[in-house]
Amino acid sequence: MTCVGTDSLPSHELPFGRILPAGFFARPSDKVARELIGKVLWRRGVGGGRLTEVEAYLPKDDPACHAARGMxxxxxxxxxxxxxxxxxxxxxxxxxxxxxxxxxSVGSAVLIRSFEPMGDTDRLRCNRGEIATAxxxxxxxxxxxxxxxxxxGLNSLSLGETSGVYIIDDGESPPxxxxxxxxxxxxxxxxLRYLMAGSGYLSGQGRTNGGGR
DNA sequence: TAAACGATTAGCT
DNA sequence: GCTAATCGTTTAT
Known part of the structure; x- marks a missing residue:
């Protein structure tokens, strides 16, 4: 675990933008998921990037949702x-x-599937090990x-200072x-899968359900 | 207490 | 294209 990064990096090294408040998430996950595309996911002291792919999980009529069968x-x-x-x-x-x-108590969430790295990617690369492509x-x-x-250990922690994980709105609003x-x-x-249209940073290419280009 | 399985990926053939 | 890796939660005895 020598590559995790240092949590001693101050939060002012976050990308410039508005840290989304908890109220942003206090809506049905399909709406939140759509608006999350293009926002910046950042872990303090490690790095992050712009969200290109997320999936919404609704507790009602969604058998794939972990919350579908109660808590x-x-x-x-x-x-x-x-x-x-x-x-x-x-x-x-x-x-x-x-x-x-x-x-x-509703039981709704958004799964983060992919992001486009921003800034210094050294720590991301280190954490991922010997991989080639971006x-x-x-x-x-x-x-x-x-x-x-x-x-x-991050389970149930709040976004922001508590967890060191942030969602930032830097004004970009891609299709x-x-x-x-x-x-x-x-x-x-x-x-319920939302993608940044035209992004090269997507998962599941050549797999099921038509990809996303 | 045991067994099965999954919102996946990497490494082969 | 196919399969091993790998482990906590869930479901079945």
Whole structure:
């Protein structure tokens, strides 16, 4: 874990822009997901970039949503306050990052799937290990987690100073496309995957559901 | 208490 | 294109 980065870097080294308040997330996750495209995801002392791909998970009529069957020990953070973090381990290997949305106890969240790196990417590259292409750095939910050195201890923490994870609005508002979600076995037909139109930093190319270019 | 499985990725063939 | 890796949560005995 020598590559994680140093949390001693002051927050003023965040990218310039407005840190989104918790109220931004206190709405249904499909609306939040659409507006998150183009915002900047940043982990203090590590790095980040512009969000190019996210997926919304709604508690109602969405079998793929972890909250669909009520609260369990694992998904409890999803039922917490909006603007908090829900992380979990997928396939025993990857840490996936979700942002809790909507009112408390609703159980709605947005999964972060890809971002376009900004600024200094040294720490992201170090965290990801010996990988070649820029795209493999941060495209795919598991890669996002590894690049940002996420860990289970971030679970249920608030965005901002508490967790060192920020969502920043720097004024960019790129065109957004909506497609079906990928990588799930149920509920994949729902149009809840949001992409930055034309971005080269997307996951799932050549896989299911038509990609996103 | 045991077994199955997943909002995935990397490394082969 | 196919499969191993890898482990916490869920579901089944």
């Amino acid at each position: 369990t020990k694992r998904n409890a953070p999803m039922f917490g306050p909006a603007g908090h973090i829900y992380v979990y381990r997928s396939y025993g290997v990857h840490i996936l990052l979700n942002l809790v949305c909507d009112e408390e 795209k493999a750095l941060s495209c795919g939910p598991g890669r996002v987690g590894q690049a940002l050195a996420l860990y289970m 957004v496309r909506c497609t079906t979600r990928i990588g799930i076995s149920q509920g994949g037909e729902l149009p």
